[in-house]
Amino acid sequence: MNRRASAAGPGDEGPRWGEFQNRLRGYVAGRVDPAWTDDVTGDILLRLLRNRERLEQARNPLAWAYRVAANTITDHYRRRAAESRGLAEVQAEAASPAPTPDAKERKAERRRIEACLMPFILDLPPKQAEALLLTSFQGLSQAEAARRLGLSVSGMKSRVQRARAKLKQRLLACCEFEMDRRGRVMGKVPR
Numbered sequence: 001m002n003r004r005a006s007a008a009g010p011g012d013e014g015p016r017w018g019e020f021q022n023r024l025r026g027y028v029a030g031r032v033d034p035a036w037t038d039d040v041t042g043d044i045l046l047r048l049l050r051n052r053e054r055l056e057q058a059r060n061p062l063a064w065a066y067r068v069a070a071n072t073i074t075d076h077y078r079r080r081a082a083e084s085r086g087l088a089e090v091q092a093e094a095a096s097p098a099p100t101p102d103a104k105e106r107k108a109e110r111r112r113i114e115a116c117l118m119p120f121i122l123d124l125p126p127k128q129a130e131a132l133l134l135t136s137f138q139g140l141s142q143a144e145a146a147r148r149l150g151l152s153v154s155g156m157k158s159r160v161q162r163a164r165a166k167l168k169q170r171l172l173a174c175c176e177f178e179m180d181r182r183g184r185v186m187g188k189v190p191r
Contacts, residue, residue: 021045024069030150031073044072074126081138088139120170121163128163135160 024044029037047068048055058064089107114137121129134145135156146156171177178187 040076044069074130081133084138131159132163
């Protein structure tokens with residue numbers, strides 16, 4: 001199959017384009033909440049159209065398209081995690097009396113830590129980053145995250161474990177950490 005035929009777009013009314021859209025929608029439906037399937041699929045198609053030249057030049061256009069799809073799905077979960085955190089913070093602030101200075105400080109410290117970790121997490125392989133974002137940042141249990149991604153619970157636990165190990169490697173390569181007797185971080189010095 002030539003590259004032009006495989007990269008046909010919405011203007012090219014052909015069975016391949018319709019088949020690709022259906023396969024892509026199925027791929028997305030298995031990875032995101034059903035309510036978001038159409039939106040995420042639309043985002044993917046929009047990215048493919050905006051990058052049509054790169055798609056046409058790709059050695060394997062179908063593989064390139066699915067990489068774009070995987071990245072778009074990861075971006076979707078990042079946005080949703082950020083939205084969920086923001087909503088949870090607003091709800092918590094509305095439900096609780098005026099926070100004490102300690103609570104404010106802990107919340108600010110957590111935000112600083114998350115902001116510091118985020119570039120390292122986003123640099124992980126997409127599936128591992130997604131697992132950490134869902135479980136550690138969005139607050140889903142590993143069982144809930146496994147259901148959402150269509151994985152077994154043991155598969156999700158393995159993915160989270162590998163992601164944490166890889167994140168730890170990258171952090172240790174970046175900084176030297178000072179720990180207390182219980183293993184809690186007391187300070188860091190960039191390498």
